Amino acid sequence: MSLLLLTAVVVLGIATTTRREGQIWPRFLSARLHRNLSLLALVFLELHIATAVLDPFAHIRLRDAVIPFGSTYRPLWLGLGVVAAELVIALAITGALRRRIGYRLWRAIHWIAYACWPLALLHGIGTGSDVHTSWFTVLDVICVGAVFSALVGWRLVHGWPRAAALRLSAALGSGVAVVALVLWMANGPLAPGWARAAGTPVDLIKSEAPAQQAAPPTPTPAGHRQLH
Amino acid sequence: MMGKASMVEVTSLASSQNARRQRNDRLVRRWTATAATFAFGLTAVLAGLSASAVTPHQPATPPEQLGPAANLGPAADAALAKAIADYAAASAPRHVAAANRPVAVSAPGPVAARHQAVAVSGGS
Numbered sequence: 001m002s003l004l005l006l007t008a009v010v011v012l013g014i015a016t017t018t019r020r021e022g023q024i025w026p027r028f029l030s031a032r033l034h035r036n037l038s039l040l041a042l043v044f045l046e047l048h049i050a051t052a053v054l055d056p057f058a059h060i061r062l063r064d065a066v067i068p069f070g071s072t073y074r075p076l077w078l079g080l081g082v083v084a085a086e087l088v089i090a091l092a093i094t095g096a097l098r099r100r101i102g103y104r105l106w107r108a109i110h111w112i113a114y115a116c117w118p119l120a121l122l123h124g125i126g127t128g129s130d131v132h133t134s135w136f137t138v139l140d141v142i143c144v145g146a147v148f149s150a151l152v153g154w155r156l157v158h159g160w161p162r163a164a165a166l167r168l169s170a171a172l173g174s175g176v177a178v179v180a181l182v183l184w185m186a187n188g189p190l191a192p193g194w195a196r197a198a199g200t201p202v203d204l205i206k207s208e209a210p211a212q213q214a215a216p217p218t219p220t221p222a223g224h225r226q227l228h
Numbered sequence: 229m230m231g232k233a234s235m236v237e238v239t240s241l242a243s244s245q246n247a248r249r250q251r252n253d254r255l256v257r258r259w260t261a262t263a264a265t266f267a268f269g270l271t272a273v274l275a276g277l278s279a280s281a282v283t284p285h286q287p288a289t290p291p292e293q294l295g296p297a298a299n300l301g302p303a304a305d306a307a308l309a310k311a312i313a314d315y316a317a318a319s320a321p322r323h324v325a326a327a328n329r330p331v332a333v334s335a336p337g338p339v340a341a342r343h344q345a346v347a348v349s350g351g352s
Contacts, residue, residue: 008263028256044267
């Protein structure tokens with residue numbers, strides 16, 4: 001859900017930058033909704049971090065939620081999420097201090113929003129225990145499709161043909177990134193053995209393995225997760 | 229007269245700007261509330277879907293797709309042989325009558341009648 005809200009915030013931010021408006025969608029709505037949904041995304045992000053730390057399954061410590069790449073559970077993919085979360089918090093703080101720090105500095109810092117979203121996406125796919133479910137795939141397709149469309153259809157077209165070569169490179173790079181993402185998903189998180197490759201602790205995989213090998217006629221108690 | 233007219237215009241302008249601002253605020257509030265409701269509702273639905281996906285725990289491979297038993301290895305072969313031996317031992321008769329032991333026939337019927345006839349005649 002945090003990724004979905006972050007996607008909405010990014011799309012609204014692009015709509016604000018490119019001054020998109022219509023009959024039923026005035027320009028001020030994009031800007032103010034962008035700000036309000038940013039705060040909502042921040043609330044959901046805090047909930048996400050709190051539930052991840054409180055969940056005993058992965059043994060994620062509070063320290064792991066603050067210092068990136070130090071976790072014992074899928075350190076790289078969890079670390080990307082930590083970096084993305086800290087960037088979101090930095091964006092929120094600089095957004096609140098916009099008048100004090102000046103528009104130019106705020107705008108320069110605000111460019112990191114474009115780095116924040118892909119990091120959050122990779123974190124969700126690399127760490128998510130629901131990556132094999134169809135609803136997770138649908139949400140990923142919606143998020144990637146929305147940001148890609150807004151980026152290429154609005155952001156890169158806005159101001160054309162100024163810096164045309166740069167815009168074309170960015171569009172091409174975005175397309176390549178989407179193709180690379182699909183290929184990586186097929187051969188990584190959706191392929192068997194991802195749990196081990198992603199850096200899941202061996203004891204978690206071992207505790208899961210006997211349950212997967214056995215075929216009990218009655219279901220085991222709730223709380224088990226499938227590690228692929 | 230002119231001053232009074234311009235004061236009315238200014239008041240009217242301020243009031244229309246105020247009304248527009250209030251209308252815009254309402255629009256933003258409505259969209260924000262819709263987004264927040266949608267976000268919390270979808271979170272609840274996704275949490276339910278996620279919980280139903282992790283429990284109950286299903287085996288990774290259905291039994292009918294496990295392949296031939298020979299693939300399971302010598303340990304499974306030994307366990308199967310032991311199970312067959314145990315079954316055979318359990319189903320075998322526990323008491324076997326000795327060869328020289330007289331057969332006691334108590335139930336009436338053709339076999340008992342034949343035994344009785346043999347005993348009376350003394351023949352074999």
